[in-house]
Amino acid sequence: GYLDNTSTYSFQYYTNHTDFGAPAVTSIPKRLLVTVIGGGAQNLTAKWGYDFTGTFQSQNLSILGNNVAYYGESEYNTTAEYSSGQVLSILRAYPTGSGKVVQFGFEAYVNGAALSIQKIEIHAKNGKIT
Numbered sequence: 001g002y003l004d005n006t007s008t009y010s011f012q013y014y015t016n017h018t019d020f021g022a023p024a025v026t027s028i029p030k031r032l033l034v035t036v037i038g039g040g041a042q043n044l045t046a047k048w049g050y051d052f053t054g055t056f057q058s059q060n061l062s063i064l065g066n067n068v069a070y071y072g073e074s075e076y077n078t079t080a081e082y083s084s085g086q087v088l089s090i091l092r093a094y095p096t097g098s099g100k101v102v103q104f105g106f107e108a109y110v111n112g113a114a115l116s117i118q119k120i121e122i123h124a125k126n127g128k129i130t
Contacts, residue, residue, distance in 0.1 A: 001112060002112050002113055002114055002115075003111070003112055008109045008112075009110050010108075010109055010110075011106075011107065011109070011110050011115060012105065012106070013105065013117060014104070014106075015105070017102065017103045018101060018103070019100060019101045019102075020122075020124055020126075023100070024129055025127060025128070025129055026098050026099065026127030026128050027098060027099060027100065027101070027102050027126070028126070029048060029095040029102060029123070030094070030095070030123050030124060031092065031093075031094055031121075031122075032046055032048075032092070032093040032104065032120070032122055032123070033090055033092055033119075033120070033121040034046065034092075034106065034121075035088065035089070035117070035118045036063060036088070036091060037086045037088050037089075037115075037116045037118055038086040038087070038113055038114035038115045038116055039063040039113055040063070040087075040112075040113035041063065041113075042062075042109070042115075043062055043108065044060075044063055044091060044106055044108045045059070045060050045061070045106065045107045046058065046061055046091075046095075046104070046105075047104065047105040048095045048097070048102060048103065049102070049103050049105075050097055050099025050100075050101065050102055051101055057095070057097060059093045059094070059095075061091040061092070061093055063089050063091065063115075064087065064089055086114060098127050102124075104120070
């Protein structure tokens with residue numbers, strides 16, 4: 001049922017710190033794409049922090065609600081036996097700030113619906129050499 005004994009539970013995932021392969025250059029993330037499956041009508045919070053400070057900026061990303069059909073059910077007198085199941089969503093965040101290293105995190109409260117992060121894409125550019 002995607003609950004913890006009838007209670008919601010916290011989902012948290014944080015990446016390793018990265019310098020995008022250029023340790024002497026300031027990293028400037030520009031866009032973050034997160035591909036998720038499920039998570040009916042809830043928020044996923046994207047977070048990012050710089051230079052091991054433990055301080056994060058964040059943006060709430062809304063996951064669209066979905067109506068999942070189950071095998072053997074049909075609507076409006078059709079002959080459908082099953083549907084595609086969980087909805088796949090691509091969520092976009094636009095990070096601000098810069099630093100020598102950056103860490104990304106994702107948090108949500110799971111409340112009766114499956115939620116799975118499938119892919120994380122980070123688009124960044126290089127800043128000044130430090």
